[in-house]
Amino acid sequence: MGDPALSRRGFLAASAAAGLSMTALSACGGDSDGGSSGTTTVEWWNISTTQPAKDVWAALAKRFEAQNPKVKIKIVQLENDAYKSKMTALTASGKLPDIFHTWGGGVLRQQVDAGLVEDLTERTKEWGDGLLPVARAPYLLDEKAYGIPFDIGMIGFWYNKAHFEQAGISAPPATWTAFLDAVRKLKAAGITPLALAGKEKWPGMYYWAYLAMRTAGVDALTKAGEDKDFTSDGFVQAGRHLQDLVDLQPFQKGFLGAAYSSPTGQAAAVGNGKAAMELMGQWAPTVEADAGKGLGEKLGFFPFPAVDGGKGVITEVFGGGGGHALRKGAPQAAVDFLKFFASAATDTELVKKTGVLPVLPAAESAITDPNIKAVQAQLKAATGFQLYLDQAYAPALGQEVNDSVAALIAGSKSPQQVTESITKVAKEEQ
Amino acid sequence: MTSTFLPDKRSGPDVGPPLPTSGSGRARARRRARHWLTAVGFQVPALVLFGTLVLLPMLFALYASFFRWGGFGMPDDYIGGDNFTRLLQDPVFLGDLWRCLLLVGLSLLLQLPFALALAVALNQKIRGRAVYRMLFFAPYILSEAITGVLFSMIFAPDDGLADHVLGAVGLDGVGGQWFADPSTVMATLFLVMTWKYFGFHMMLYLAGLQSIPAELTEAALIDGAGPWQRFRNVTLPLLAPTLRISVFLSVIGSIQLFDLVWVVTAGGPDHHSETMAVTMFQYGFKRYQVGYASAISVAMFGISLVFALAYQRFVLRRDLQGATTTMRGGGA
Numbered sequence: 001m002g003d004p005a006l007s008r009r010g011f012l013a014a015s016a017a018a019g020l021s022m023t024a025l026s027a028c029g030g031d032s033d034g035g036s037s038g039t040t041t042v043e044w045w046n047i048s049t050t051q052p053a054k055d056v057w058a059a060l061a062k063r064f065e066a067q068n069p070k071v072k073i074k075i076v077q078l079e080n081d082a083y084k085s086k087m088t089a090l091t092a093s094g095k096l097p098d099i100f101h102t103w104g105g106g107v108l109r110q111q112v113d114a115g116l117v118e119d120l121t122e123r124t125k126e127w128g129d130g131l132l133p134v135a136r137a138p139y140l141l142d143e144k145a146y147g148i149p150f151d152i153g154m155i156g157f158w159y160n161k162a163h164f165e166q167a168g169i170s171a172p173p174a175t176w177t178a179f180l181d182a183v184r185k186l187k188a189a190g191i192t193p194l195a196l197a198g199k200e201k202w203p204g205m206y207y208w209a210y211l212a213m214r215t216a217g218v219d220a221l222t223k224a225g226e227d228k229d230f231t232s233d234g235f236v237q238a239g240r241h242l243q244d245l246v247d248l249q250p251f252q253k254g255f256l257g258a259a260y261s262s263p264t265g266q267a268a269a270v271g272n273g274k275a276a277m278e279l280m281g282q283w284a285p286t287v288e289a290d291a292g293k294g295l296g297e298k299l300g301f302f303p304f305p306a307v308d309g310g311k312g313v314i315t316e317v318f319g320g321g322g323g324h325a326l327r328k329g330a331p332q333a334a335v336d337f338l339k340f341f342a343s344a345a346t347d348t349e350l351v352k353k354t355g356v357l358p359v360l361p362a363a364e365s366a367i368t369d370p371n372i373k374a375v376q377a378q379l380k381a382a383t384g385f386q387l388y389l390d391q392a393y394a395p396a397l398g399q400e401v402n403d404s405v406a407a408l409i410a411g412s413k414s415p416q417q418v419t420e421s422i423t424k425v426a427k428e429e430q
Numbered sequence: 431m432t433s434t435f436l437p438d439k440r441s442g443p444d445v446g447p448p449l450p451t452s453g454s455g456r457a458r459a460r461r462r463a464r465h466w467l468t469a470v471g472f473q474v475p476a477l478v479l480f481g482t483l484v485l486l487p488m489l490f491a492l493y494a495s496f497f498r499w500g501g502f503g504m505p506d507d508y509i510g511g512d513n514f515t516r517l518l519q520d521p522v523f524l525g526d527l528w529r530c531l532l533l534v535g536l537s538l539l540l541q542l543p544f545a546l547a548l549a550v551a552l553n554q555k556i557r558g559r560a561v562y563r564m565l566f567f568a569p570y571i572l573s574e575a576i577t578g579v580l581f582s583m584i585f586a587p588d589d590g591l592a593d594h595v596l597g598a599v600g601l602d603g604v605g606g607q608w609f610a611d612p613s614t615v616m617a618t619l620f621l622v623m624t625w626k627y628f629g630f631h632m633m634l635y636l637a638g639l640q641s642i643p644a645e646l647t648e649a650a651l652i653d654g655a656g657p658w659q660r661f662r663n664v665t666l667p668l669l670a671p672t673l674r675i676s677v678f679l680s681v682i683g684s685i686q687l688f689d690l691v692w693v694v695t696a697g698g699p700d701h702h703s704e705t706m707a708v709t710m711f712q713y714g715f716k717r718y719q720v721g722y723a724s725a726i727s728v729a730m731f732g733i734s735l736v737f738a739l740a741y742q743r744f745v746l747r748r749d750l751q752g753a754t755t756t757m758r759g760g761g762a
Contacts, residue, residue, distance in 0.1 A: 085715060092502050114502060198610070199698050254587025256699035257610030264586035396500075396717035410612070410700035428498075 040333045041072045045097040046324075047083045053354040060349070064340050071333040091116065096327035098334045102147045103320055104138025105391035106398065111325075112146055118326040120145045123335050131342065135359040137385045138392075139323050147323040148338045150347070151356035153282035154319030154379055155206050158371075161298045163191050163276035172302035174314060176214070176241055179305045183250045186276050193248075195275035197266035198256035198409065201402040202390060206279045207245070208405040208418070209389050210304040210318050211238035217311035218384035225393050228426035230419045234311070239408055239415025241307060246409055251275075256410055261291050268292035279304070281319065282357055282375045301374045316384035320391055321359070400425040488731070491724040499721035501714075513725035523726065526706045529616060533684040536620050542676060545628045549635035550661070563636065567629040574626070578693025581622045585609055609695050612702040619703055622690065627683070631676050638672030639665065671749045678741055685734050706730050 048057045054077065061073040076097065078086055083101065090096055096116050102108050111117050120128070121144045128136070128145060132152065139147030159172065164182075167189040173179040186193040197203045212221055216234025224230045252258065252275050259265040267284065269275040271292025278284065288294050306314040324341065326334050340346060347363035350356050357376055358364050364380075367373050390398035404421045407413035413421070495513055497505035517523050548566060552559050569577070584591045585608035593605040608618045642665060650660045666673075688707035691697060697704030697712065704712075706726060714723030 088501060088715075088718070094503075110500075110502065199696055201698075254607040254610035256612075257582075257587070257607065257615075257695060259582075262582070264583060264589055394500075394718075396719050399712070399717045406698070407700050412700050 039070050039072055040331050041074055042099060042331060042334050042337060043074045043076060043097040044099040044324075044337070045076045045078065045083070045087075046101045047078060047080050047322075048354075049077050049079050056349065056353045060341065060346060064337055067340070068333065068336065071336075073337065098327055098330045099324050099337060100327070102139065102323050102325040103388075103391045104147055104323060105320075105387045106394045107391060108139065108146055108325060109141055110394070112141055116328055117146050118328050118330055120148065120326065120335070120338075124148060124338065127339055127342065130361075131359050132361065132380070134317070134379050134382050134385050135321055138320055138387045139325070147325040148342050149321050149323040149359045150341060150350060151323075152319065152321035152359055152379060153357050154317040154375060154382075155210070155279060155281050156301055156303045156375065156378065157277050157279055158270065158284045158288070159277040159300050159302065160270065160273060160275075160295055161300045163189075163273075164300075167191060167276075172300070173305050174302075176211075176305050176307045180244060180248065183245065183248050187248065187250065192252045192269070192275040193250040193277060194252075195258075195266040195269035195278045196251045196255045196409075197258045197260035198251075198406065199258055200260050201406045202388075203260060203266060203278075203280065204409050205389060205402045205405050206318065207242050208238055208401070208408070209386070210279075211241045211307065213316055213318060213384075213386055214238075214304070214307040214312040215241065215310040218316040218386055220311070221386055221389065222392070225397070225426065228423065228429075230422045230426065232419075235419045235422075236415050237310075239418050242405070242408060243415060246411070261287050263291055265291060271295060282372065283355075285369070285371055286355060299371060301371045303378055313383065315378075315381055316386070317378060317382045318386045318388070319379070320388040321357075394429050396429055397422070397426050491727050491731075494721050495724040495728045497721045498719075499724075500718045501720040505721060507721075509721075513722050514729075516722065517725055517729060522701050522704060522709055523706070523729075525701060526704055526709055529703070529705060530684055530687075532616060533620065533623070533687065534681050537623075537680045537684060538677065541620075541624045541628055542631055542673075542680060544624070545631035545676075546635050546673075548628070549632045549639060550665070552632070553636060553639045563633070567633055569626045570630040570633075572626070574689035575693050577622065577626050578690050581625075582609065582694045585618055609703075610699060612699050615695060615699065615703045619691065619694070622694070623687075626690070627680070631680070634672055634676050635669065638669045642668045674745055674749060678738075678746070681737060681741075682734060685730065685737070706733075 044061065046057065048054050058075060061075055065071060065073055087096075087100070091111055091114060094114070094116065096111070102111075108117065124145060128148065131149060135149040135152035136145065139145055139149065157172070163186060164172075167182070167185040169182045169185055173182045183193040209221065212235055215237040216224075216232065220232070220234055224232070224235070252269050255266075258269075261267050266278055267280070267287040268291040270278045270284075271288030271294050273293075273295070280287075285294070285299060288299070303314055304318070306312065324338055326338070342359065344360055344362040347358055347360045348366045351358050351363050351366040355372075357372065357379065358366065364376060367376055386392070389401050392398070393401070400422055404413055404418040408415065408418050494505050496508060496510060498507040498509050498512075499505035552563055552566075556562075572580075587593065587605075587607045587610055590605075590608070592608065596602065596605045606614050609615050646664050646668070647660055650664050655663065686707055687705045688711070691703055691705050691708050692711070695703045697708040707730065710723050710726040710730065713719045713726065717723075
């Protein structure tokens with residue numbers, strides 16, 4: 001009895017076995033939502049990790065819980081890139097959160113095609129139709145609504161009024177020719193006309209995308225994506241127009257290595273008065289003030305100019321926003337939450353406190369900033385809409401557009417070659 | 431053949447010096463089987479982790495590299511070796527290979543000799559050498575990401591510290607666009623890599639130098655050998671094992687270079703600083719062409735493997751004698 005050797009071996013065996021079972025157990029931990037006692041837990045994944053949005057959103061979830069005592073909202077917040085990779089993994093596993101952030105377009109379509117997203121067309125009809133059409137556009141796939149927006153914005157030129165005055169430019173240019181003239185005047189006045197984040201590639205893509213919309217027409221990009229053919233004359237023209245701009249050497253020194261929001265990046269260059277303009281979205285003023293000093297009153301906004309003889313017009317906008325989609329089979333409480341989140345009261349609060357643009361006409365009065373008002377006016381009057389290309393297209397195609405346009409700006413690809421490489425990748429994707 | 435397990439002194443009445451004849455053969459076999467089981471029991475968690483987190487993903491990457499696969503569901507579009515054919519025609523990947531060779535070459539020709547010279551200097555009895563050693567080693571402690579952020583600010587064109595310093599000593603205009611110019615990006619990158627890693631190699635060499643007995647150099651001195659002869663014929667041969675390891679680490683590090691490049695340039699401008707790992711990341715996590723990205727990772731693995739095996743076989747042979755398994759079997 002009590003053989004010490006045996007008990008020691010017993011202990012060893014037990015701990016080895018424990019090690020084994022730990023390994024096995026850890027493989028199946030995770031999601032156990034004890035959904036008892038009649039309450040529904042709704043998981044809400046979003047990317048509002050920065051203040052003030054983070055607190056405002058949490059408070060909204062609390063208010064919804066107070067109004068719906070049987071519902072619990074479980075918030076999961078992830079930083080933008082972390083969210084994207086996590087969602088890729090979840091999509092592969094076939095199980096998405098009840099409510100999740102979406103930008104619409106190609107990624108949403110992949111998730112829809114995989115049968116993972118709830119069709120909201122009927123379930124949100126009575127209140128969803130009141131949302132701004134331009135805000136809903138990114139989530140409409142084959143005429144069906146798969147997402148509800150909470151933000152919408154667009155790309156345009158943000159400029160330094162003082163620089164324009166100094167260079168003798170009386171009014172913001174409305175045509176590409178006038179724009180190139182303005183660039184020449186700024187250069188002549190010793191001012192760097194444009195700031196560009198060459199390292200990140202997507203800011204350069206905006207130029208090509210807008211030029212393509214202006215030369216080939218607003219539907220051309222969508223159509224080319226469907227036909228897998230970008231070689232039409234309009235796209236080559238767009239590249240040529242961009243090359244005309246690049247030939248003027250309008251960008252800041254070292255732009256090929258510049259980031260967007262770093263202290264030495266694109267936004268800071270404009271915010272610190274070192275460059276006169278940048279082509280950027282509605283968030284530009286915030287980032288300019290964050291990465292640099294910010295321009296305050298001197299900052300102005302004008303839409304991307306029209307191209308003479310092109311099929312597009314100046315009122316067609318390129319942009320995108322943010323929205324929420326539901327997993328297939330999400331509980332009714334999730335739909336109720338979307339309705340609550342898209343109500344006039346919530347939207348007004350979001351516009352006031354977190355600086356997003358309204359998705360409901362009723363919330364427009366909450367905008368105070370004149371530049372954001374200008375963007376809103378453009379959006380409301382928009383006669384056409386194109387979603388950001390890296391979201392509208394499948395990821396490989398979106399990245400190839402970014403990459404080829406970056407090569408065009410760096411001088412290693414011709415306008416023709418840009419359309420050819422984009423077409424090649426488009427055809428490779430099934 | 432000796433057992434690797436210590437004889438268990440409390441395991442029976444016949445305690446005593448473990449004579450070869452003690453105990454019956456069957457009892458010994460039983461005991462050994464039990465020891466064996468215990469050993470296996472302890473290794474299972476590690477093996478399971480290694481298997482599921484290292485081996486399986488590697489095998490799966492190999493499998494996936496024969497498919498056109500976007501990362502959703504299971505790969506089902508088998509395309510044979512097309513990903514690899516595409517790899518060999520991809521100017522970016524071929525550029526990656528060239529840049530990898532360039533970095534290896536520069537490291538071996540400049541970085542390591544520099545580290546060696548410093549190590550030899552700091553092995554002398556000079557005032558404050560501990561401080562120098564610490565200072566030179568310090569960059570290695572920083573993470574690559576922090577190094578990247580730091581140097582992208584230092585080498586920011588016009589505004590960066592580098593240009594200010596050059597301007598202050600009257601060398602305005604010498605500083606160019608550093609990371610932002612396709613023709614200077616690799617040189618700048620190599621500069622940063624050297625800054626970060628020379629201290630590590632210096633430390634390796636210092637450790638090696640200190641294990642060389644002073645008597646040998648003294649004997650050479652008495653025999654009339656000059657400083658160069660002492661270094662060439664005494665120090666260097668005795669430092670050779672350390673050098674071989676340091677070269678090995680440097681080459682493998684260059685093949686797998688990612689963090690620094692990703693933070694500083696993300697492979698730009700226009701792919702001029704892209705490495706294999708960056709290209710793989712671009713395709714795998716930006717473009718979601720996971721099949722092609724897997725092919726890149728398989729190529730990287732293959733290159734590392736071939737290099738590592740060849741290096742062990744031909745260069746490290748003497749250092750590893752007795753430590754590697756040979757085809758003839760250990761027991762013979």
